[in-house]
Amino acid sequence: MSSALPVTDPAAVRLLTHRRVRQVLGAFLAGEQTVAGAARRLELDLRTVHRDVRALCAAGLLRLVREQKRAGRAVKVYAAVAPAFFVPFSVTGAAALGELGADHARRHERLFLEAFAREFERLHREQGGGRQWGVRLYLAPEGQVQVDQSYEDAALIDAGVRYQGPQGLLLNAETAVTLSEAEAREVQAELIRLLMRLRPLTLTHEAQGSGRPYLLRLGLAPVTPQERAALSGAGGRSPGPAPRAPDAGS
Template sequence: MSSVLNVTGPAAVRLLTHGRARRVLGAFLKGENTVAGAARELGLDLRVVHRDVLALKAVDLLRVVREQKRAGRPVKVYAAAAPAFFVPFSATGAAELSELGAGRTSRYEMLFRAAFSREFERLHHEQGGGREWGVRLYLAPEGQVTTDTSYEGADLIDAGVRYQGPLGLILNADAAVTLSESEAREVQVELIRLLMRLRPRTLAHDAAGSGRPYLLRLGLVPVTPEECAALA
């Protein structure tokens, strides 16, 4: 018997495609938990978690496994109804496959932009020395017309050749590159291997409570020459 529960009921689907309710359900995947325990683990308000727990129980995604006796009302202990859950695309009402992750993608993009701007402004204030930062249009040494941003008076070379901006633990490289299909596959493999190397480090730091979180964006997708030209 599969350990994955297929979820198709409209109310349950709505909860499993809602970020916060999904996080709350995740707090019960590791084992039995209480509302208070889940709230502490997730850093969420107790009342908010309690509402989500009741909603998840009402659609059979959570179940009460026992009650802890105490003075006054006993405390309910919950567990996830299955070790894993799956919502098929056909049950979501989405028009396109990409819509399923669109909410998280949008939140991630907004956070990345905000965090990058905050850190860039801080580094520029510390290292800029009063220099103006602005947009440049120039003919690069390799012969291509280039548009980028840099300090006034900086050498007319691309940041991919030599970065001349403020230094810190930030990187926002939205590059358009021209590759053969085999070269693109090599790049894809390198990026995947990087993510695989970083995963055990992330899990170790999370378990030890060490390190700090960073947002990492990696992407590769083919476009038409016309689409690429429109980026200039």
Template sequence: MRSVLTVTHPAAVRLLTRGRARWVLGAFLRGENSVAGAARELNLDLRLVHRDVGALLSAGLLQVVREQKRAGRAVKVYTATAPAFFVPFSATDAADFAELGGKREQLYDELLGRASLRKFEQLHHEQSGGREWGVRLYLGPEGQVQVDTSYEGAELVEAAVRYQGPVGLLLSARTALRLTEAEAEEVQIELIRLLMRLRPISVQHEQNGTGQPFLLRLGLVGVSEEEAQSLQ
């Protein structure tokens, strides 16, 4: 098992829990690297990386391992002081667990919303044929009140039963389901297996410089009856 360094010093905690510096540190986790090498790897401005390396060095997260002699000033080569780092919640200034990782969650959600809207508008423009898109209110097949969005004149069934909107590489599904715990566990296992199958494919594309970025956002959690009703 790789050695993990627990970090509690305030300066190091700040660098590891927010901002660009932690990604700069990541460029030194694989082994020795220079400031210029890290800047190329991360596609960042050399001056920004140099500043972050200085902060990481002062916080004890980076160390100089050697200097490469050349004409003029020697090039310093750095490496991370540990192969992995851990910041306990108690060492942060986060108010709760949600805040601890909340910024990254928020960035994902905001980007997913913007990208989904952009793609939907493109597909709607290409495929609507002049039809209006809007909000519908109707009774579902089991007599429940249904509110959703679709094209005017589309069959009165929800998208989960039969999707009638523009078609393309876009999926943004948000729905509340009633399941038993056993059924929910089956869904959870299926989603985990999907992620496990996709991860090595994504890594291979990253290494080969192929493919293109897509966002995949999955979630499954139990809620109260009152919370479920608030979605209607």
């Protein structure tokens, strides 16, 4: 059974639906902490964290544990009032369930596109050899109208069949597929297994200070035939994977 504390008070709900304030509260979930310690851990301004801590205490989400005496002003130590918190959708003010994670999704998407473009442009400068990169419209061997991006002299083949762009450690595949329900369930299971395999690797590297961060996007959602058709700028079948660059060793 969940040990999360339900939060429905409007003031507390406003705090828990604010990204930075959630971060501040999260710094106190593992145990007792000072404002200065939380600010260092989160790399946030001390005054900002102090203001958030006061608000969290007033809302009943943080509590003052004790004061450590020292020369001058005593240091206050705080702790979260529960190991976890739960805000019901019905009290968030969101019009739809999807809105709850919309802000995070937008920030993640924006950063991914910026990071991908930055790295792709670097690889293109190094490997392009003066060739032009652009949008192509052509009839694919399978008979469908294809819209994609590639070099001007590249073969008229979808990147999902043979990638012909600059090589590097990045990948951006945005495509629509047609599957049976059983096949879609297997794809979903494969993606979940991948995430589960990557989590312990991530935690190990973060604990050791090794590796480097990468953004990973995975998704699967059913759409209508009309929605899929709307993805195609040519009015035919939806385009295949967007420009992508696999590992240079592949």
